[in-house]
Amino acid sequence: MTITDDIHPMQNQQPMAGYRGIHFEWQVSDDHKVATIMLNRPDRKNPLTFDSYAELRDLFRALSYASDIKTVVITGAGGNFCSGGDVHEIIGPLTRMAMPQLLAFTQMTGDLVKAIRACPQPVVAAVAGVCAGAGAILTMAADIRLGTADCKTAFLFTRVGLAGADMGACAILPRIIGQGRASELLYTGRVMSGQEGLDWGFYNQLHESDQVLAAAQTLAAQIAAGPTFAHGVTKRCLHQEWNMGVDEAIDAEARAQAICMQTQDFHRAYHAFVARQKPVFEGD
Template structure:
């Protein structure tokens, strides 16, 4: 534990970004939001990083916005208080969704509000059994941010997303997985080790192919069929030009296990 609200650790090609502000149960103060934004951007830009784990300490993944700080900001007017959405939340979610490498959320504690948005912006999740999940925005008279209008319906369907958001309903990890929020549920002490294990597995995979896969999935909803097919053809060609593809084909023909080096 350090005095910094966000801690970054690197082991080989895997970076772990940890929300570490137990005094606020990982609610996002302005300092934490800036540190998280910068840490995620740095991981996204580092070509030596091939997988990322996002997690939190203090029995909380993330409680979303720190409401004490938010109340003080409201005294200066709503416009000033909500500038943080564009300044902090949106860049973090954009980088999580689009960075050219897989991101695993290790959700070991309460995950609500913007915390849920952060978790759903990752590619896969590992949940601790018994944690509380929820949007929580309606409970304080707000609609949502952190990309939930995209990620939540995509994961659970439009009707259930409306139910969760309008009725401000919390839900369990078991429900989340059953509804289609990809992930697995493990004991609390196993959450981070399992997430790191998955990240290491993905970091040893075809990084360029993973990047193209994330890009295609992110862009497909706004495209026509012809645009989708063209984008797939171009992405396939880009992957085909990599040493990872050539080596994997040769390994297949030799009945050997391929080794992916990320290029």
């Protein structure tokens, strides 16, 4: 499948503004364009469970059909992002599972990353405090990452006897920070500081802990004000062109851009420019 095989405006089967999360908080901005997912088990630093993994996967899959939501912010409550898989509710049960059950679990967690990458909405991670294991993976899977100087990001799988090859880390992390740096983090499981993350390109910006969520929501709102359909095309191109040669990517982008030129937003931008006005994009 190439970039242009399934480019289409998002078909809104059911508005997501009224969605109610069971295992996390779901908030939508007043204009219904920016959704915020807040992992909300602050007493345990917001660990994931079997059920929260599955609900997040299903939510991001559903976002592919939600035209009301333009951008998504993911964050954690209580000063931490996510401490990874819950030791008692996930790690313990995994030690008692047979291979078919283990594979079903690891494929399900990988499907969450696939769903984040496949949803057309740009995803912004707002990270403070602990960001470890699966929490670091969720952050990695986002399109844009905002952190804090004191946030602690660790791909700590090797520290619990597992490979760093988890949920696409060996494919995605090197593309963000480089092969050598990714190798170090995945082999050692050590903490990457906020400043390291910024210097290495993992984090786009650093903010104070009490301001990082607001900064992420502001950035998400700025993106949401842009051409929704075109943003979805950009996200798909960024993801799929990892597997393309340069010539193939240029050809795919030519087809993608020609499709964008058929949108009403493209025409609105032209007429607004002629009238010396700011375009108001509507996503069609």
